[in-house]
Amino acid sequence: MTAPSAVPLPYRVVSHRDETDDTATIVLEPAGAPLPPFAPGQFAMVYAFGVGDVPLSVCGIDGNRLTHTVRAVGAISSALRALRPGDCVGVRGPFGTGWGLPEAAGDDLLVVAGGIGLAPLRPLVLAALATPERYGRLNVLVGAREPGDLLYPAELTGWQADARVLTTVDRADERWQGDVGVVTTLLDRASFDPHSATAFVCGPEPMIRATADDLVQRGVQPDRIRVSLERTMHCGTGHCGHCQLGPLLLCRDGPVVTWTRARSLLLVREL
Amino acid sequence: MTTEASGFLATLAPAHRSRLLALAREVSFPAGVRLFEEDGRADRFWIVRSGSVALDIHVPGRRTAVVETLGEGELLGWSWLFEPYRWHLGARARSALLAAEFDAPKVREACVQDPGFGLAVNHGVAQVIARRLKATRTRLLDLYGPPDTGAAR
Amino acid sequence: MTDDEVATAVLDKDGLDALIAVLVARGRTVVGPTVRDGAIVLAELSDGADLPYGWGVELEAGLYRLRAREDGAAFAHSAGPQSWKTFLHPPRVRQWTALRGADGALVMTADASVPPSYAFLGVRPCDLRAIAIQDRVLTGGMYSDPAYVGRRERAFLVAVECTEPGATCFCVSMGSGPAAGPGYDLALTEVVDGDGHRFLVRAGSAEGESVLAELPARVADAATRTAARDRVAEAADRMGRSMPLVDLQVLMRETLTAERWDDVAARCLTCGNCTMACPTCFCTSVEDVTDLTGDHAERWRHWESCFDRDFSHLPTGPVRDSSHSRYRQWATHKLGTWHDQFGSSGCVGCGRCIVWCPVGIDITEEAHALNREWESGAAEGTR
Known part of the structure; x- marks a missing residue:
């Protein structure tokens, strides 16, 4: 076989x-x-x-x-x-690497998603909701282009019973009652102790950078910020070479990496 | 009045924070109230205690476009600090609003009287503007929009 | 182990013919160097006469010429345009096929074609190291590449130590030659002197020993052993190129924003020749094909080059758009981040990328230039 x-x-x-x-x-x-x-x-x-x-x-x-x-x-x-x-x-x-949620036991959780980036974070949110006793406060912060682009809107509403769920869009329509602005502005209203919080971030790279920088400024340790990165992949097994990001093979060493590892790599143009 | 420092107030040293808050009065607005209009006289400003405010621009045929929302702890209005002291956006309460309200001419006068305080207030407001500019530039990228070149895979 | 502890023997030219015959008799496809189209290429050998007796090569950046030799040596040439990856990690491989049934159900089946049982004759020490490096890349991680494993496990390696380095060689800098490292089944050292044309041979595996036992070999004499050792030692002193004496992994990491990359980008055509000629470059892309019925599909994999603009394609466009970034990717991967990914350098100092670059870009020259820029502090801002 x-x-x-x-x-x-x-x-x-x-x-x-x-x-x-x-x-x-x-x-x-x-x-x-x-x-x-x-x-x-x-x-x-x-x-x-x-x-x-x-x-x-x-x-x-x-x-x-x-x-x-x-x-x-x-x-x-x-x-x-x-x-x-x-x-x-x-x-x-x-x-690839997973989010490593169990390692965040005892921490407040910050789940920050931009656009389609909410998809890989969904099973993490569901796992945290299923075992609330293991973690501190759960925050789910979601940014989207327009209200109609928000993924899983019914679930987001459902999660509100057990998590702080905040949404924001770049462009609002008349019916939109949520926030308008970038996802980082939601951090102001998230409930977390920066010194014992773990963040999980997924979205377009500039959104990841802005979010992680903001979190570091608020006192979250770079090792406790996990980001999911995207590069093209042909094999998934570490053999095709396409998904290199400097020293990383993202199919093997990622897609989830700590901000400690990712930060300097994302700052080099065309790496 | 709470002295807990978050949002805009957190950018000020405790002495400057107290000095500013001494000039404040607590106000509340019901949801839907318009706080100011584009090009109105910028003679007041607020620090939001609770609730949410929409900043908007009137676009004929498109109703009123909300360009950003502000919430708890955030500075509402900075046009009062710069001539010609006119709002360049409108603001409307999206929910019941509690806020610390400031009389802009009084704060400007205090800034002139005490340059150290004045510098701190200007610095704090500049940080707010810088942060909003950065956020706006990020949104300009339309990061979540469809990719331009939906080629191969 | 020293030569004295290992069973060593001496073969003459007839013994080399016998080696090929024994390997063929064991069902192996024997591949080795032969002269074709003005170059020493790797091809199937039917007997010893196919070997490039009396041919050497003249090498420089962007230059490759055959040169007749008076000593009649068979292995007095350095790396040619191909490497053994052509056989172990072929340019095109069918990985699996998919059949779609009437109910839409899919059945995917791994490619079952049995690869040839190769014997490589004339694996230079640099290329022996290259095979070890590709072993680590393609079989050393969590997943093994089935196409590579199938070929590699069956392959019999006859190394030939290097006594005639070229002007573009720098295996000493990379620690991969001119003496053969581990991994061979048999290792030969060619000696041509007043005592005749002969090959010192030693076995490096059980199968190597069993093959050697079938050959018309004589016990190694001290003179041949000494001559062989001296030829290899002398070769180490005649390297045409060298790398700067610094930690290349660190150098690559610390010079990502050096100005030198602009300089090389102005010369680089991004043709990808270096990646095709390199014995360790392993990158591939996949393509899917269907037949006319539309119910039979195949997954093919082919060599790919990081110099291709689409190599780093994302939905929004290529990550590495400029030639600057693509040359930097290749060089920093080869010399630097390969360590992070696979625990060693990706460069063996064979010099192929220098020879086969149409504009003569020299990776050793680029490394020296980066080192000078780094040492002068011009790249200070990158730290």
Whole structure:
């Protein structure tokens, strides 16, 4: 038997939900043997038949079922977004570092997401909500382009019972009652002790930099800020070389890295 | 009046903070009230205690565009510090609002009388402006928008 | 171990012919150097006559010429345009196939073609190190690359120590030659002198010993042993190039914003020749193809170069858009971040990237220039 890291295993789409104009959430179920279990923050290489595969973070883990939120930004991701229940895909994984939530035991948690960056953070939030006794206060801060671009709006509302959930958009419409502005402004209203807080940040790179810098300024230790980075990936197994960021192979040493490691690398242009 | 320092007040040293707060009066506004209009006289400013304020610009045909929201601890208004002392945005309470309200001419006068205090206030306001400028520039990037070149993968 | 402790033997030219015959008889595809199209290339050998007896090479930045030798030596040439990665990590590999059934179900199957059982004759010490480096990259981590493992496990390596370094060689700087390090099945040292044309041979594995036992070898005499040792020692003193005597990993890390990168970027064509010629460059891209029915798809993998603009493609565009950043990526990876990723340098000092660069960019010259800039403090702001 070949390792599931090298050759995909067949999975079947059991549900599809459009999130926004260009983004959908699909739930996959193994058509045969399942892959090893995924941890929040890890990713799968998901193969659209005859088109190719792309790295997709898991945004839900339910037994052997995998949930992915995919944004159509190219041929492969467009094919994956268009999948309907009953369709088959190939999946390899799990790959990469996870968020490492258990290491944040006892800390206040800051989950900061920008745009599609909420997807990889969702299983982390669900895990923290499931074991509230292990952690301090849970904050979920979400930025999006427009109100209609917010992922999982119903869930965000549901999480409010047990977490401080704040949302902000770049452009409001008339009905929007939340904040307008960048996601970092929400930090003012988050409940956390900077000296015993762990932050988990995912979004576009400038948003990650702005957020992490702001957190450091507020006294959060760089080692306790974990960011999820993106580079192109062809293999997931550390062999294709595409996902290099200086000394890091992001499929292996990432995608989640500490701000201590990431900061200087992100400051070098075109590294 | 609380002396807990957060937001804008945290940028001031305790002595300057007390001096400024001595000039404040507590006010409240119901949700929906307009605090000021574009080009109105900037003769007051506020530090938000609780609630949320929308800064907006009137755009014909697009109703009123909210460009930013401000919340707890934040400075509402800085046009009062610079000539010609006119608001360049409008502001409306989005929820019931509690705020410390300041009489701008009095604060400006205090800044002139006590240059150390004046420098501190100017420095604090400049930090607010810098932070909002940085945030605005980040938003200019339209980071969450669709990628320009949706090529290969 | 010293030569005296290891079973050493001496082969003459007929013994080399016998070596090829024995390896072929064992079902191996024997690949080694041979003259073709004005270069010494690596190709399948049917007998010893295919070896480049009497040919040497003249090397310089951007220059490669064959040169006839009067001594008739077979291995008095340094690295040619190819390396063994062509065989162990081939330019194109089919990784798996996918079939779509009537109900849409997919079946993915690993490529089952059995790779040849190679014997490489004439692996230079630098290239032996290169194979060890690719071993670490492609099999040493959490995941092994099946295509590489299949070829590598079957391969029999006959190293030939280096007695004739080229003007672009710097294996001494990289600690990879001219003597053969570990990893070979057999190691040869060619000696041509008044006592004749012969090869000192020693075994480095059980299979090497068993092959050696089948060869018409004689016990190594002291004169041949001494001559072989001296030829290799002399070669170490005749390196055409050298790296600066600093920690190259640190140098690369500390000079990311050096001005020198602009200088080299003005010359670099981003053609990627260096990455194709390099014996350790391993990067690949994948492509997916379907047949006309649309129900049969294949996953292929091919060599890729970090000099390609699309190599770092993201939905918003390439991360490394400028030639400046792409040359820097290649050089800093090779000499610096390779240590972080795989625990060693990625450079073996073979000099191929210098020879096969169409504009003669020399990685040793660039490293010296970066070191001068760093030492002069001009790159101070990068720390």
